[in-house]
Amino acid sequence: MSVLNVDKFQPGLSVDCVILGFHHNELKILLLKLKDLERWALPGGFVEKEEDVDKAAVRILRERTGLKNIFLQQFHLFGNVDRNEEAYADILLEKGIVDKELYDWLDQRFVTVGYYALVEYSRVEAPTPDYFSESCEWCSLSNLPNLWLDHGRILEKAHETLKRQLNYQPIGLNLLPPRFTMPELQALYETILGKTLDRRNFQRKMMGYGILIRTGERRTGGAHKSPWLYEFDEEKYRQGLADGLNAGW
Amino acid sequence: MSVLNVDKFQPGLSVDCVILGFHHNELKILLLKLKDLERWALPGGFVEKEEDVDKAAVRILRERTGLKNIFLQQFHLFGNVDRNEEAYADILLEKGIVDKELYDWLDQRFVTVGYYALVEYSRVEAPTPDYFSESCEWCSLSNLPNLWLDHGRILEKAHETLKRQLNYQPIGLNLLPPRFTMPELQALYETILGKTLDRRNFQRKMMGYGILIRTGERRTGGAHKSPWLYEFDEEKYRQGLADGLNAGW
DNA sequence: CCAAAAGTGTTCTACCTACACCCATGG
């Protein structure tokens, strides 16, 4: 038996997670530095034979971040034949990181299901690398390292999906701390959308959704007027997720 | 070798297509009547080992309908373990429709990728059943037969996706005949959305998108005022598909 | 007291909604 018991996995099927956090007004993504290769990969894994694909994504997220009960959404299946072209398994075999059995497993064609998760940056205490990687770190979306295979494309697609969903779904819960200011929420939107928004219109629009509660407190210590602290009305937030915010038509 | 050479297919992976057409002001879906079972299935198939998943979907659509160059969109992967529960393969083996090799192939766990296609009803001349089905027919969405496995759920998800996409994507090309009237287009929207829309506002909104061209001609023969015939400005239509119609934010 | 950030209000416009009205056609 290899270091990984490949028999328990569904062949040819993998899951990759785009795990996004928000820190210092920047979108961060959790990436794995592959062993003996100057490339980084999305946290991913295989699907057990008796495991739902959605459950596998949840498990992988938990294994890397320790987090549970996180908003995790499937967004696309990547199924091109040529997506596995890179000969990384050869290097792994050469270096003795994998044995022949695992090599053969890795060498097959894989299709991968992309999931994205929005997590609170500070709640991820010790990101854990997997067997194929030497470290697991937050990287800035604006300054990405060299990504493995089609992982750049997967990330791009996740980002597109996220942008579109911003139009009809609430966002921020599990991405921001439990209490946050309106400028912080706005900065999140601006970062995801890649453009600036009007402060005052943003405030009105967000309040109009009815998913925010203004707590009585303010964030003090900043160099200027202290902003109010808000929290999500989780009940209404979930309803917004389910029903959509801007129905249209 | 079986009737199907299963060796050439990627194990555990299938594609199912929700093929929608529009006829007599009703949405129709192309379904297969399974042999020796009072159940119907979505047109589907397996993915060849050297074939992109998207290409497989195109191939399956072509095999059933003869159509090419159709709007075909992946919308979800269905990956629960329990989705294959039904013991249909047992019946097929019993009746001698499949041999042991094919039986074993069918008996494995499958995850399936859902695609939906919008096609012009009248252009599908002779829908062709596959090896497992005895007929291939258009069924009315409002009066569905008993569906196999989770195909009802897959259809539902396709319909949800379609409804949402109506808010930011044009629709109608390849679903309506090349020339159509505004009431016909409206009927399509109403059918998909499951609600009535205001005639006059609909017209203004659609014209506002700039994807329609009013031809000089009218449809005569109807019992009342003859409506104008329109066609899509395919250039702008495609641009609308790519960029979205209502960007939002 | 000043600069900069945060909160609130106002105007203008565009679009959506809900209608009223006119025109064509076949029976």
Add this chain to the structure above:
DNA sequence: CCATGGGTGTAGGTAGAACACTTTTGG
């Protein structure tokens, strides 16, 4: 000629965009 469906116009409301103004805070 009339019932019905199709085409066009218009008034009111609502929401988004683009503003100005006030308030608070640390330095």
